Amino acid sequence: MKRSNSEDATGADLDKKTIGLLESIAKRVRASIDSGSLPNLELPVRSLDNVKYEEAKGYFELGNARKVRTLTVNTARAFAQTLRLMATSRAMVEHDDFATKREVYYISKNWGDCRFDEQAESDAIMDDIEAMASMYGLSREQLRFYPESHGGSVAGRLTVVDRNPATGEAIEIDCANLGSGAYSIPRSVEHLSFRTDARFVLAIETGGMFQRLNNHRFWETARCIIVEMAGVPTRATRRFIRLLSDKQQLPVYCFVDCDPYGFANIYRTLKVGSGNAAQINRFLCVAQARFLGVTPQDIIDFGLEDATHPLAATDIKRAQDALHNDPFIKAHPEWVTAIKQLLQMGVRAEQQALAKWGLNYVIDEYLPQKLANESSFLP
Amino acid sequence: MKRSNSEDATGADLDKKTIGLLESIAKRVRASIDSGSLPNLELPVRSLDNVKYEEAKGYFELGNARKVRTLTVNTARAFAQTLRLMATSRAMVEHDDFATKREVYYISKNWGDCRFDEQAESDAIMDDIEAMASMYGLSREQLRFYPESHGGSVAGRLTVVDRNPATGEAIEIDCANLGSGAYSIPRSVEHLSFRTDARFVLAIETGGMFQRLNNHRFWETARCIIVEMAGVPTRATRRFIRLLSDKQQLPVYCFVDCDPYGFANIYRTLKVGSGNAAQINRFLCVAQARFLGVTPQDIIDFGLEDATHPLAATDIKRAQDALHNDPFIKAHPEWVTAIKQLLQMGVRAEQQALAKWGLNYVIDEYLPQKLANESSFLP
Numbered sequence: 001m002k003r004s005n006s007e008d009a010t011g012a013d014l015d016k017k018t019i020g021l022l023e024s025i026a027k028r029v030r031a032s033i034d035s036g037s038l039p040n041l042e043l044p045v046r047s048l049d050n051v052k053y054e055e056a057k058g059y060f061e062l063g064n065a066r067k068v069r070t071l072t073v074n075t076a077r078a079f080a081q082t083l084r085l086m087a088t089s090r091a092m093v094e095h096d097d098f099a100t101k102r103e104v105y106y107i108s109k110n111w112g113d114c115r116f117d118e119q120a121e122s123d124a125i126m127d128d129i130e131a132m133a134s135m136y137g138l139s140r141e142q143l144r145f146y147p148e149s150h151g152g153s154v155a156g157r158l159t160v161v162d163r164n165p166a167t168g169e170a171i172e173i174d175c176a177n178l179g180s181g182a183y184s185i186p187r188s189v190e191h192l193s194f195r196t197d198a199r200f201v202l203a204i205e206t207g208g209m210f211q212r213l214n215n216h217r218f219w220e221t222a223r224c225i226i227v228e229m230a231g232v233p234t235r236a237t238r239r240f241i242r243l244l245s246d247k248q249q250l251p252v253y254c255f256v257d258c259d260p261y262g263f264a265n266i267y268r269t270l271k272v273g274s275g276n277a278a279q280i281n282r283f284l285c286v287a288q289a290r291f292l293g294v295t296p297q298d299i300i301d302f303g304l305e306d307a308t309h310p311l312a313a314t315d316i317k318r319a320q321d322a323l324h325n326d327p328f329i330k331a332h333p334e335w336v337t338a339i340k341q342l343l344q345m346g347v348r349a350e351q352q353a354l355a356k357w358g359l360n361y362v363i364d365e366y367l368p369q370k371l372a373n374e375s376s377f378l379p
Numbered sequence: 380m381k382r383s384n385s386e387d388a389t390g391a392d393l394d395k396k397t398i399g400l401l402e403s404i405a406k407r408v409r410a411s412i413d414s415g416s417l418p419n420l421e422l423p424v425r426s427l428d429n430v431k432y433e434e435a436k437g438y439f440e441l442g443n444a445r446k447v448r449t450l451t452v453n454t455a456r457a458f459a460q461t462l463r464l465m466a467t468s469r470a471m472v473e474h475d476d477f478a479t480k481r482e483v484y485y486i487s488k489n490w491g492d493c494r495f496d497e498q499a500e501s502d503a504i505m506d507d508i509e510a511m512a513s514m515y516g517l518s519r520e521q522l523r524f525y526p527e528s529h530g531g532s533v534a535g536r537l538t539v540v541d542r543n544p545a546t547g548e549a550i551e552i553d554c555a556n557l558g559s560g561a562y563s564i565p566r567s568v569e570h571l572s573f574r575t576d577a578r579f580v581l582a583i584e585t586g587g588m589f590q591r592l593n594n595h596r597f598w599e600t601a602r603c604i605i606v607e608m609a610g611v612p613t614r615a616t617r618r619f620i621r622l623l624s625d626k627q628q629l630p631v632y633c634f635v636d637c638d639p640y641g642f643a644n645i646y647r648t649l650k651v652g653s654g655n656a657a658q659i660n661r662f663l664c665v666a667q668a669r670f671l672g673v674t675p676q677d678i679i680d681f682g683l684e685d686a687t688h689p690l691a692a693t694d695i696k697r698a699q700d701a702l703h704n705d706p707f708i709k710a711h712p713e714w715v716t717a718i719k720q721l722l723q724m725g726v727r728a729e730q731q732a733l734a735k736w737g738l739n740y741v742i743d744e745y746l747p748q749k750l751a752n753e754s755s756f757l758p
Binding site for chain 2: 092097098099100102103106107109110146148149150153160162163164165166171173177178179180181182183184185186187188191192206207208211212214215216217228306307350352353354355356357358359360
């Protein structure tokens, strides 16, 4: 096992940058107090008014509006909590540790009067700090605040290079050698690097389909990496796919159900993120992702009509919302056409509906046919 | 890599037994038809009336009541569906394939008049076949019907021996060498074998706690295997822990939140299963599991009083239900006492509440103290 120097350097650089940012803010607060003026913290406004869709970048981003949290009688508690959370972050970077959102809430139980009464309070302040750090290119994971949820499962032509946290030694995980099991993506992936000879990443909606492609080693012949999203992908899954695609210059193809939830929630979250959490999109969005299927046209082309389900009222509402209110959908005529086609057909189809033609039709026919015509993928 | 013969033999034996069972039933049906009498299928009754708690075995089990599905005009469709599903199972065993519940539903779309209209129909018939097979010691996974959900994450002193489905070659996965990631348990684990020098298995409720123990390599010094349950454990997680514990004679300790859901849902499901699915308990229950914590007494012993939450009405109802209606709880005075203590204290505590004393208090203090006194674990 040999130490992966370039990665360590990147990690150490980011840690230095994180501590530098936290210290510079703390110093400004301290200087205000020393000079007898009320200290303040400048934080990006996180409401939807301050979110814009950047078509060139391909995702929602925070605008320039700022709110200023000045120390007053009313803000004393939130002000102190913000500083204590920043100090917690600094200590975690220094000790190479981390805390989940829930743990952050509990840590405060020893903070006396500025303890958090509910996790909603600590989450809001964590979001403020995250938004501030994002302005400097630092993510919440770099502040060492980790999400509760791990990422999806991974298998295929990929070696993940991690490190032993105790010794710093490189640890190599061969995702082609996990049998019917898979690699479970950790909560933070910033420190990982990759080696691969894959041609693309296939992001899959359902666990059942992932297991099928993995058990039949689809990734071996198709020369790819398969990732299970298990519905709307978690932060860790999104960041993992993003880093993998960026670092290895791999295209990302999405294989999800043919329904408005698959288009406007699962695929859209992976690709362009959401307006509600615009501070994180620049780290998590996979702007290079494309939609392999299942498309409305696939229902016709692959004879799935009698394996469909009627669109429910919620499906129709979600589709109409996407057509009228979603800047991403509206920016892409191909998506407008596809969603209108689905509404006109009045049905939805799951990726597992392909089993109608036999369990492995998806491996023997559907995916090879689709992959032979990448230009037909939806944007 | 060398082929693991003993495991292959076991797998092949079970496959032979599965095909033997399916054929013997089919032959009886055929013989009835040939002799001019109406064929029938004898299936265990799956209602709660036919479930008993076996204290010696430590889990709920199906009783002896049987229902007979005779071929009539009214039952023709269900009868045909049962036989077709059995044929599907046979074909999957022969081709070393599998189907999720959802895929089974879709496969039927080519069955003409006996196609399933809804998945509830195919699930019910699958449960019937499963119950029938369970009488002969065969699980649903051996019939090759797999659950949608994969199992939890695993890390620690364990080598999982799987096989390459194409070549049969053994594949060894070293769960001590996955960095901050983990091994994701596949949907079926029947074909796995294990090598380990661990002293015990620690089954953990939350992903956040799992990540903490994994990142700090708790399993290295504590000489154990850690498994993330992520709430109520899935079938795959339960079967994995059961096989691991049985084959390697390892004790299983559970580390979950101190609340009625943690006791009566998460822990109880792992240990004794549920009455609603008694046909599967004999394969999935981990009767040897014991409850490490968090116990109501731990709240006092580890000074967590100010990191608790008041019991909600649903918590109190669940606790009362457990005390009055749950045969497992009623059979164990230690549990009755613990639940009464919790009700009297009026609060619940999460495992992450230990972070009040510092993020790694759980590693440095709590777990070592508990593990030094295994006899205090709840049954």
